[in-house]
Amino acid sequence: MPAEIYRDIFTHAAVATALIDKDGKFFFINRKFEQLSGWSQEEIEDTLSWRDLVAPEDREKAVRYSGELEKSGGQASIAPCTLDLRDKTGRHLPIALSLRQVPETQLVIMSLTDNSVQKRLEEMLRANENRYRTLVENLPVGVYRSKLEQPGGFLWANAALVRMYGYDSLDELLKNPVLNSYANPEDRQRFIHELETAGSVRNFEVLQKKKDGSTFRVRVNAEPKKNREGTTEWVEGTVEDLTAERALSDAGLWKNRIGGTALDSTAGICICTTDCNGTLTFINRVAIQALGYTADELIGTKTPLVFHPESELTARSRILSEEAGRLITGFEIFSWPVAESGYDEREWTWVCRDKKTLSINLTVTAMITDSGEQAGYLFVAKEITEMKQLEEAFRHANLQMSGVIYNLPDATFAIDHEGRVIAWNRAMENITGVKAVDILGKGNFEYALSFYGSRRPMLIDLITAPDEKIQEWG
Numbered sequence: 001m002p003a004e005i006y007r008d009i010f011t012h013a014a015v016a017t018a019l020i021d022k023d024g025k026f027f028f029i030n031r032k033f034e035q036l037s038g039w040s041q042e043e044i045e046d047t048l049s050w051r052d053l054v055a056p057e058d059r060e061k062a063v064r065y066s067g068e069l070e071k072s073g074g075q076a077s078i079a080p081c082t083l084d085l086r087d088k089t090g091r092h093l094p095i096a097l098s099l100r101q102v103p104e105t106q107l108v109i110m111s112l113t114d115n116s117v118q119k120r121l122e123e124m125l126r127a128n129e130n131r132y133r134t135l136v137e138n139l140p141v142g143v144y145r146s147k148l149e150q151p152g153g154f155l156w157a158n159a160a161l162v163r164m165y166g167y168d169s170l171d172e173l174l175k176n177p178v179l180n181s182y183a184n185p186e187d188r189q190r191f192i193h194e195l196e197t198a199g200s201v202r203n204f205e206v207l208q209k210k211k212d213g214s215t216f217r218v219r220v221n222a223e224p225k226k227n228r229e230g231t232t233e234w235v236e237g238t239v240e241d242l243t244a245e246r247a248l249s250d251a252g253l254w255k256n257r258i259g260g261t262a263l264d265s266t267a268g269i270c271i272c273t274t275d276c277n278g279t280l281t282f283i284n285r286v287a288i289q290a291l292g293y294t295a296d297e298l299i300g301t302k303t304p305l306v307f308h309p310e311s312e313l314t315a316r317s318r319i320l321s322e323e324a325g326r327l328i329t330g331f332e333i334f335s336w337p338v339a340e341s342g343y344d345e346r347e348w349t350w351v352c353r354d355k356k357t358l359s360i361n362l363t364v365t366a367m368i369t370d371s372g373e374q375a376g377y378l379f380v381a382k383e384i385t386e387m388k389q390l391e392e393a394f395r396h397a398n399l400q401m402s403g404v405i406y407n408l409p410d411a412t413f414a415i416d417h418e419g420r421v422i423a424w425n426r427a428m429e430n431i432t433g434v435k436a437v438d439i440l441g442k443g444n445f446e447y448a449l450s451f452y453g454s455r456r457p458m459l460i461d462l463i464t465a466p467d468e469k470i471q472e473w474g
Helices: 003-011 031-037 056-071 116-137 159-164 170-174 185-198 243-251 257-264 285-291 310-324 332-341 385-406 426-432 446-452 467-473
Strands: 016-020 026-029 081-086 092-101 108-114 142-146 154-157 201-209 215-226 232-241 269-274 280-283 343-351 357-368 374-383 413-415 421-424
Touching: 016 031, 026 031, 031 108, 056 081, 056 092, 092 116, 142 159, 154 170, 159 170, 159 232, 185 201, 185 215, 269 285, 310 332, 332 343, 332 357, 332 374, 421 446
Parallel strands: none
Antiparallel strands: 016 026, 016 108, 081 092, 092 108, 142 154, 142 232, 201 215, 215 232, 269 280, 269 374, 343 357, 357 374, 413 421
16 A cells, blocks of 8 residues: 555544654654644644653653553553643643554554543542442441342441441451341341342341341342343342331330330431321420421321421322222321221321421321220331432432433443443434434343344443353354
8 A cells, every 4th residue: 555545544543643753752643633732743743752742740650651662662562541631722631642663663653532521421430439428328227238149248338237237347247148147047038039039129127136146127128230141240228227116016105105205215216196087196306306396386286297298198199099999188198098008108208397308208007005996096207318319319420421421422322231221322323323212221232233233242242241151152
């Protein structure tokens, strides 16, 4: 091929590229390099060293990188180095720098890739990870990640779970198999069976064992995280200590004044009772502090409806009315489900006196006397505002990330561990003709159809595939 054609290909290459002589000076740069750096060929060739364009704080890093190339005699393939380039105006640009020796010459070919989008994504990921960690570490419930196979092993847990099980540190907890935390080993089998058959575990109440051997009851919610082969890699879940709630139920403390004193001392649990018509007969100190009312304002005059926003009550009324075949309104929104199933548990929003809102998990049960007559209703609420904030943080992070990816100039798509498409940006839509709404969430190599006309593995599938699977694909 004539030298002019090679030079033309080099000049119009889509990657910023330069040839550097043995002294580090620019011998030749292409148009993309001019666009990225702001320097023209006339200004830079045979005048500036490539190190002159490196930001001062990264020059030592750049020198080490070029030294690795020299040590290898120019023959080794060295991974790109990420650093900041200083353009003609002095602006810093994040780039990925790659140096390669031109065979049988003293010239080095340097290529620069704009790394600003990647750096922004990494910064967002770090920020979101830090935000996630902060929220999780401050949650009042335990959050964990563990292996599924017996005897199981904790991979990570937040501070609340470490304290809950009586350990001095996370490292100490990680040394103990998950099975050791079950008071009855058969409950662990029951948990695994429900996880595998139902796909998740919801409101699983079980007796657990602390480091010192003492037992306590918890409520577990968990779901498996699977790879694209359908194998569970780990289990993520939350653990809620039910000691306070069980004490209320087992001791029947609502019956007398002693019960009122104990209910007032139940940390973190909002409790109130009503008569059969829904009028409040008791509200504990935790609920009073959370809601901002006084007991005199509520007892004997108000119902728990006063704590709930009208929009949620209307929506719940509509659902219950459809189930009952008749209109369910007012206090029946709480009492009718209890009459049907014995209790009602769900998430609600409480509106405080100062209009601040709280996210709660509310359980309503009937209070029955020793003679079998109904005395009223017991409302037990646990605030879950921080957990809702965590969910919102994840949702916001996902929206941020999807917005960045969708507007990347390069055609980009992403899949999860199960091979489902989770990102498909505008550039991908343009080159394939497939809209994001038509492919998001689809698996079974759906993304390959646009390129090969058939469902088959692509390069992206090799990243997480085991060696035997790669050999099977050929």
